[in-house]
Amino acid sequence: MSDSKRPRPQPTPETQHYWDGTRDGEFRLQRCDDCAKAYFPPRPFCPACGGRQVSVFKASGKGRLYSYVIHHRPAPGFTPPYAIAVVELEEGPRLMSNIVECPQTPEALVLDMALEVVFEKLDEQISLPVFRPAQGAVA
Amino acid sequence: MKPGSIAIVGAAETTRLGSIPDMSNIQLHADAALNALADCGLKPSDIDGVACAGETPVAIAHYLGITPRWVDGTAVGGCSFMLHVRHAAAAIAAGYCNTVLITHGEAGKSGIGLNRPPPNRTSLVGQFELPYGVYGPPSMFTIPVLRYMKTYGMTEAELAMVSVVQREWAGRNPRAAFRDPISVDDVLNSRMIAYPFRLLQCCLVTDGGGALILTSAERAKDFLTKPVYILGTGESVETPMISQMADFTSSRAFRVAGPEAFKAAGISHGDVDHLMIYDAFAHLPIYGLEDLGFVGRGEAAAFIGARHTAPGGKLPMNTNGGGLSYTHTGMYGMFALQESVRQMRGTAPAQIEGAKISVCHGVGGMFAASGTIVFTNQR
Numbered sequence: 098m099s100d101s102k103r104p105r106p107q108p109t110p111e112t113q114h115y116w117d118g119t120r121d122g123e124f125r126l127q128r129c130d131d132c133a134k135a136y137f138p139p140r141p142f143c144p145a146c147g148g149r150q151v152s153v154f155k156a157s158g159k160g161r162l163y164s165y166v167i168h169h170r171p172a173p174g175f176t177p178p179y180a181i182a183v184v185e186l187e188e189g190p191r192l193m194s195n196i197v198e199c200p201q202t203p204e205a206l207v208l209d210m211a212l213e214v215v216f217e218k219l220d221e222q223i224s225l226p227v228f229r230p231a232q233g234a235v236a
Numbered sequence: 237m238k239p240g241s242i243a244i245v246g247a248a249e250t251t252r253l254g255s256i257p258d259m260s261n262i263q264l265h266a267d268a269a270l271n272a273l274a275d276c277g278l279k280p281s282d283i284d285g286v287a288c289a290g291e292t293p294v295a296i297a298h299y300l301g302i303t304p305r306w307v308d309g310t311a312v313g314g315c316s317f318m319l320h321v322r323h324a325a326a327a328i329a330a331g332y333c334n335t336v337l338i339t340h341g342e343a344g345k346s347g348i349g350l351n352r353p354p355p356n357r358t359s360l361v362g363q364f365e366l367p368y369g370v371y372g373p374p375s376m377f378t379i380p381v382l383r384y385m386k387t388y389g390m391t392e393a394e395l396a397m398v399s400v401v402q403r404e405w406a407g408r409n410p411r412a413a414f415r416d417p418i419s420v421d422d423v424l425n426s427r428m429i430a431y432p433f434r435l436l437q438c439c440l441v442t443d444g445g446g447a448l449i450l451t452s453a454e455r456a457k458d459f460l461t462k463p464v465y466i467l468g469t470g471e472s473v474e475t476p477m478i479s480q481m482a483d484f485t486s487s488r489a490f491r492v493a494g495p496e497a498f499k500a501a502g503i504s505h506g507d508v509d510h511l512m513i514y515d516a517f518a519h520l521p522i523y524g525l526e527d528l529g530f531v532g533r534g535e536a537a538a539f540i541g542a543r544h545t546a547p548g549g550k551l552p553m554n555t556n557g558g559g560l561s562y563t564h565t566g567m568y569g570m571f572a573l574q575e576s577v578r579q580m581r582g583t584a585p586a587q588i589e590g591a592k593i594s595v596c597h598g599v600g601g602m603f604a605a606s607g608t609i610v611f612t613n614q615r
């Protein structure tokens with residue numbers, strides 16, 4: 098689905114822990130120590146209450162297919178048609194991703210299907226979290 | 237700002253729309269500005285406030301030979317001009333300036349002198365969206381729609397009706413880029429761009445521009461043009477990341493900007509004679525109709541399907557043909573405002589007879605921002 102021309106993220110001090118995690122095969126989120134809310138994208142404070150006391154934790158990597166489009170035009174690093182999806186994580190936050198190990202068709206990509214994270218290595222520094230249909234799950 | 241205390245006295249688009257390979261981005265601003273100045277008989281030296289997006293107010297003031305004492309460079313995408321109208325009205329009411337020029341110009345098609353910086357890989361979009369193959373608005377703005385369709389049972393054919401109805405309006409407008417009638421089948425059989433969106437559900441890509449001139453309602457009496465009064469305004473923003481939109485079936489920015497404008501204007505939905513809802517893609521009028529409260533949740537597609545927004549309907553919407561059929565430079569909001577002004581002046585190609593109140597609702601980015609203006613020709 099993708100090749101070396103795929104746009105690469107460039108971590109910032111506030112997001113480095115996330116990209117360190119995916120590089121090491123761990124999907125990390127942050128949670129507020131005060132209001133207990135998990136959030137995304139990464140930042141060193143809670144977007145719900147403004148608290149600076151937050152913790153990084155290893156998330157389940159489980160979620161469901163929330164919405165998507167199937168892109169039919171060429172884009173750098175991608176061969177169309179490919180799905181651009183939004184996954185709703187078990188912990189609450191949503192994030193953009195791709196769905197792998199699954200035909201890129203409306204018939205196969207069913208909203209609310211169970212998904213689990215896998216990591217796509219782009220280089221020594223960056224592995225992208227992508228999602229596949231949950232193994233053994235009933236869609 | 238007191239309702240009706242500020243008026244639009246000058247309004248014009250670029251002389252040409254569509255493909256304008258002989259003009260740069262900034263010249264499109266200037267062409268529109270000079271047309272708007274001529275519309276109301278002013279010279280650049282009469283302007284003391286400048287607002288624009290796509291170029292800086294510095295560049296526009298200098299290029300046009302204006303010495304402003306108030307500027308606004310708010311750039312939140314295609315609805316920036318709704319926010320400029322709002323801010324300019326407040327600035328005039330506060331006495332910061334007397335006569336404001338708002339300009340839009342964009343070489344969206346030809347790309348000459350276009351100011352669009354490449355995506356930043358360290359931005360949140362650059363880190364958390366671009367790596368997944370998003371590539372321009374058709375691949376991003378459309379992402380929430382399958383969730384809307386599942387939530388409310390909207391069909392692909394219902395979504396296609398938005399384009400069909402707007403093409404009917406475009407057929408009445410000699411300046412519209414696409415004027416031939418289309419059917420639901422034509423829409424559904426057009427090239428797939430980003431499922432469930434086909435080519436005819438995506439906006440045009442054109443060159444063009446527009447400009448507005450605002451002053452106090454008191455001074456507006458001195459102009460030959462029919463004043464179009466600003467009754468109420470609203471604005472908001474939500475997120476630069478489409479994936480982080482809180483509710484995929486509704487825009488928070490719409491839900492803040494729209495009611496704020498209605499409340500300030502002191503109007504209810506039944507008072508609205510004419511409506512513009514920025515339609516970069518076919519779902520936007522559906523989200524807009526619901527978020528502005530014209531219909532209930534999940535009811536907009538049936539409302540459009542029942543021809544209520546079509547020619548002859550009770551709520552004429554996007555009467556220029558919209559971004560889907562009229563023109564779309566990239567930041568279309570200025571063209572929605574121009575059509576509202578024409579309808580209030582009584583000069584629109586598809587004029588709504590006796591229209592007294594026009595609501596003009598814009599979106600910026602991918603549901604990132606919003607601005608709403610309520611106009612009237614009554615005082």
Ligand SMILES: [Zn+2]
Nearest residue numbers: 129132143146
């Ligand atoms: Zn918190």
